[in-house]
Every structure is written in structure tokens, then in C-alpha cells.
Amino acid sequence: MLTRPWVMGVVNVTPDSFSDGGRYDSTERALTHARRLLDDGADLLDIGGESTRPGATRPLISDELGRVIPVIRELAAEGVLISVDTMRAEVAAAALEAGAQIVNDVSGGLADPEILDVVAGNDASYVAMHWRAHSERMHDHADYAPDGVVVGVRRELGQRLDAITAAGVPLDRVVLDPGLGFAKVAAHNWELLAGLADLAVLGRPLLIGASRKSFLGQLLAVDGTPRDVGEREFAHSALVALLAERGVACLRVHDARATCDALAVSAALAGVGAIRKADVPWQNSHQEVV
Numbered sequence: 001m002l003t004r005p006w007v008m009g010v011v012n013v014t015p016d017s018f019s020d021g022g023r024y025d026s027t028e029r030a031l032t033h034a035r036r037l038l039d040d041g042a043d044l045l046d047i048g049g050e051s052t053r054p055g056a057t058r059p060l061i062s063d064e065l066g067r068v069i070p071v072i073r074e075l076a077a078e079g080v081l082i083s084v085d086t087m088r089a090e091v092a093a094a095a096l097e098a099g100a101q102i103v104n105d106v107s108g109g110l111a112d113p114e115i116l117d118v119v120a121g122n123d124a125s126y127v128a129m130h131w132r133a134h135s136e137r138m139h140d141h142a143d144y145a146p147d148g149v150v151v152g153v154r155r156e157l158g159q160r161l162d163a164i165t166a167a168g169v170p171l172d173r174v175v176l177d178p179g180l181g182f183a184k185v186a187a188h189n190w191e192l193l194a195g196l197a198d199l200a201v202l203g204r205p206l207l208i209g210a211s212r213k214s215f216l217g218q219l220l221a222v223d224g225t226p227r228d229v230g231e232r233e234f235a236h237s238a239l240v241a242l243l244a245e246r247g248v249a250c251l252r253v254h255d256a257r258a259t260c261d262a263l264a265v266s267a268a269l270a271g272v273g274a275i276r277k278a279d280v281p282w283q284n285s286h287q288e289v290v
Helices: 027-039 061-077 089-098 114-122 149-166 186-194 196-200 214-219 233-244 256-269
Strands: 006-012 044-048 082-085 102-105 125-129 174-177 250-253
Touching: 006 027, 006 256, 027 044, 027 061, 044 061, 044 102, 061 082, 061 089, 082 089, 089 102, 089 114, 102 114, 125 149, 149 174, 149 186, 149 196, 186 196, 186 214, 214 233, 233 250, 233 256, 250 256
Parallel strands: 006 044, 006 250, 044 082, 082 102, 102 125, 125 174
Antiparallel strands: none
16 A cells, blocks of 8 residues: 655755755744745654754754754744754753654764653654764765675664663654765665665664755766756655655655655556555654544
8 A cells, every 4th residue: 555755844944054055044034944845745844953964063052952942932833743853962852842743863862872861751753864973074984895785774773773762762753764875875875765675674664865965966967067956856756756655654855845746646656546644653743644
């Protein structure tokens, strides 16, 4: 049976995001963008105050808090389902208190292990991404010999699952993300996407964040020049339609309308009308799954 992935709209409240370069780095601009994503079909929003693009430097905790908490508080008051994109326990705690229900940690608890205690103590859902190092040095860790990237990522995500449950986070509150682009070259990303069934054996829903990433730009390169970040959506939409057929539970995207259009095409081709959304930990915390 075909299920529809949840669409997670990205709201980067940062001055240095790779995808939108500070377009939404104020509370008001971020809120306007967030509401547009919801109008375009996003099921939930991922609010982040730290860029994780290659080479990015980390903001002060106070700066990260100042970026995301006002946005989360305002949207939560409107009844929006919210994920906070952070690696820091202090930010996660403040975000959950402000109304977020999901912690999306690109480090899977490695950057700040206390974040797992925060999640466990707040009955929150947790997205754990495959991660090896911070942005300024992650490309030094893109070696998956001798077993290959799929085996390596599966093994390391399994180790994170053990640490997460040991910290008291119930397994059924966890979603896994293979971490496209993080300590991975373009070929690694394609291998992971082709090998999702091998990651599914870990028994947890999968979240994929491919939107606007550099491996799409490299795929579409002309004379060695990658396609500009703002011109990769057609390729991403094609990927979205294929991922829907492979059981992905959630898609983290910048363009909710294009993503929802691609999902509608996938459903129509499969011969189904209204389809059930994928099973994820937060599905009953905010709205009915239809």
C-alpha cells in the first residue's frame, strides 16, 4: 500500500544558510515564510537557528535561542506542529517549552549528549541523523572503507539507537535520517538513496533531506559547473516521487508546493486517491492522519 510521506517545511532563521542565504533571518520574515510553507501543503515545520552548511561556524547559544524561540512560540500558539533543528540541549529544552514537539538533531546526540536527556524528559519525538563531525571538518570524515557507505551508516545509526534508548528515549519516539551530504560525497548520497531498504531494517521510520543539496547540483552540472542552488527543484521533485514509492516516512523540504505536487503525481500513477500518511511518532500529537 502506498503511503504519503509527511512534508516537513524548512525555516532557516539564519544569516548563512546554503539554501536561502539569510532571506528569513528575522522573526517576521521567518513567520511569513513559515505560513507560506503551511499554505503550500507542509504538514509540519522545522525551525533552525544554526547553519550546518559545509564550513559554517557555530553561533553562540544566545544567538541561536534568539533566532528560533520567538518563531516557535508564535507558530505553536497558532497550533502548528513544530520541530526544532538543533544540536544543543539548552536550545532543545527551550524550544520544547515554547511549544515544539520534535527535536531534529543532525548529530544524533553526538554533539551534545545531554540533548537525549532533554528529549527523554519531555516525551518529545526525536529525529537522529547520521553524523560524524561539525560542518567545518565533516568532509575529512567521508571515508566508508572497507564496507561501503550503506553498511557504515546503518551500523553507526544502530549505535546511535542504542545510545538514544539507553538515555531513556523510547524507541517508538525515534526517526532516523541517513544524513545526505554530511560527511558524504555525491556518490555516497546516491548509494544511500538506492539502499534505503537496507536502512529500514533498523526498524524506524526514515526522514530524507535531499532538498537543494549539492549532490543534485553536481548531477545537473554543465561544463563542470554545478546547477545553482535555486535551480535544483525539478530534480528534487523527481526524487520525491520516487522516494514516496520506497516507503520514506518524512521529507524535509524547502519548497512544499513542488513536493506536494510530486507526491500527488506519485499517488495518481499508483492508482490511489486519498492515501494514508506514513507512520511517524508525532502523528497523533497534533492532527488526524488521513
